[in-house]
Amino acid sequence: MNQPDYEFLRKLLRDKSGLDLSSDKQYLIESRLHPLARKAGLPGLGELVQKLKDGNGGLTSQVVEAMTTNETFFFRDKVPFDHFREAIVPELLKARASRKSMRIWCAAGSTGQEPYSLAMCLKEMGAALSGWRVEIIATDLSQEVLEKSKAGLYSQFEVQRGLPIQLLVKYFKQVGELWQINADLRAMVQHRQLNLLHDFSQLGTFDVIFCRNVLIYFDQDTKINIFGRLAKLMEPDGFLVLGAAETVVGLTDVFKPLAERRGLYRPSGTVAAKAPALGMLQKMATMAAR
Amino acid sequence: MEVKTCLVVDDSSVARKIARRILEEIGFNVIEAEDGEQALEACKASLPEAILLDWNMPVMDGYDFLGNLRGMPGGDQPKVVFCTTENDIDHISRALHAGANEYIMKPFDKDIVSAKFQEVGLIAEAMSAASA
Numbered sequence: 001m002n003q004p005d006y007e008f009l010r011k012l013l014r015d016k017s018g019l020d021l022s023s024d025k026q027y028l029i030e031s032r033l034h035p036l037a038r039k040a041g042l043p044g045l046g047e048l049v050q051k052l053k054d055g056n057g058g059l060t061s062q063v064v065e066a067m068t069t070n071e072t073f074f075f076r077d078k079v080p081f082d083h084f085r086e087a088i089v090p091e092l093l094k095a096r097a098s099r100k101s102m103r104i105w106c107a108a109g110s111t112g113q114e115p116y117s118l119a120m121c122l123k124e125m126g127a128a129l130s131g132w133r134v135e136i137i138a139t140d141l142s143q144e145v146l147e148k149s150k151a152g153l154y155s156q157f158e159v160q161r162g163l164p165i166q167l168l169v170k171y172f173k174q175v176g177e178l179w180q181i182n183a184d185l186r187a188m189v190q191h192r193q194l195n196l197l198h199d200f201s202q203l204g205t206f207d208v209i210f211c212r213n214v215l216i217y218f219d220q221d222t223k224i225n226i227f228g229r230l231a232k233l234m235e236p237d238g239f240l241v242l243g244a245a246e247t248v249v250g251l252t253d254v255f256k257p258l259a260e261r262r263g264l265y266r267p268s269g270t271v272a273a274k275a276p277a278l279g280m281l282q283k284m285a286t287m288a289a290r
Numbered sequence: 291m292e293v294k295t296c297l298v299v300d301d302s303s304v305a306r307k308i309a310r311r312i313l314e315e316i317g318f319n320v321i322e323a324e325d326g327e328q329a330l331e332a333c334k335a336s337l338p339e340a341i342l343l344d345w346n347m348p349v350m351d352g353y354d355f356l357g358n359l360r361g362m363p364g365g366d367q368p369k370v371v372f373c374t375t376e377n378d379i380d381h382i383s384r385a386l387h388a389g390a391n392e393y394i395m396k397p398f399d400k401d402i403v404s405a406k407f408q409e410v411g412l413i414a415e416a417m418s419a420a421s422a
Contacts, residue, residue: 156395160406161401162405166386168382169379169382169383
């Protein structure tokens with residue numbers, strides 16, 4: 001791919017999704033967009049870029065989706081789910097004992113492995129949660145990815161990475177060559193399309209936010225802004241879970257890390273003081289909405 | 291750290307070769323058997339920490355081998371991971387009921403073997419993350 005085409009795609013992705021590719025990610029673009037070009041009947045990426053320049057809105061959103069879809073698997077990284085079982089849920093069981101409800105947001109829900117892993121954790125806790133209303137909201141930029149999540153259908157490969165065999169037997173049904181997560185677990189997860197650059201305050205208030213492996217793609221100002229807005233819709237005693245390569249440290253003090261639990265953060269109660277660059281963000285959101 | 295041994299039981303030499311390569315990469319000493327009977331002999335000589343077990347084999351299949359193994363003195367010790375083309379829920383349930391610790395549906399790759407071995411505590415998390 002030539003440099004001008006690469007720069008064009010970089011800028012397009014940054015404007016539309018906030019995805020901040022460094023200057024050496026040609027291979028990533030090539031591996032993700034070649035199949036898309038072929039599907040569109042185009043011989044190569046040069047022609048794809050030309051179509052995008054001609055203003056093909058449908059193709060633009062396909063490019064954004066292809067580039068922002070991340071690999072995911074059940075119980076990815078394990079540790080966050082240990083936090084969820086051992087720290088987050090036990091504490092909320094106490095703190096919310098009177099209202100018996102809890103709201104969880106998977107901010108990069110992708111193809112469903114993360115929200116369904118949380119749903120399985122909750123099911124495994126059984127009686128402790130009986131009579132509780134637990135909502136899991138899974139959002140993603142990509143409609144195609146959300147449709148897959150809603151269907152809850154996974155290949156044999158996908159169900160063998162991270163998912164213990166006992167949980168497969170317990171919570172999945174075989175459908176031809178695929179495996180489908182059971183209807184009662186699917187019913188625990190609500191799906192919404194959402195761009196984190198846009199206003200998301202309409203989602204309501206959350207006790208737990210999983211926002212893993214998505215902020216790594218954003219530039220610093222955008223990260224700071226998103227942290228500020230996440231803090232605003234989180235309960236003061238809620239929990240934020242970030243990916244293994246992510247942190248708030250050095251970026252914002254609206255969340256503080258829990259020393260003994262890697263990747264787990266809580267609001268620090270300084271929400272009102274911090275949320276810069278919103279004007280710029282709204283501008284980007286308006287552009288992306290066009 | 292002491293090197294753990296994995297017994298690979300499969301009548302296909304190709305399958306054994308692929309498994310050996312993956313297991314050696316994740317730090318195991320590998321021994322091989324072509325059927326359940328050979329595998330039982332190997333276990334009587336010395337119990338391995340892990341067994342990667344095919345289902346359909348001549349002489350003695352993997353299911354019968356597992357029953358025999360679990361009945362042996364010390365036979366509850368090895369972690370047994372089935373690795374077979376039998377990929378329906380009935381086979382998986384039978385295997386778990388007979389004492390299998392994990393179950394791999396063929397075809398498999400290094401990611402799957404690492405994930406499953408991590409699941410049963412045969413390798414540490416950091417190791418499989420490093421190999422991913």
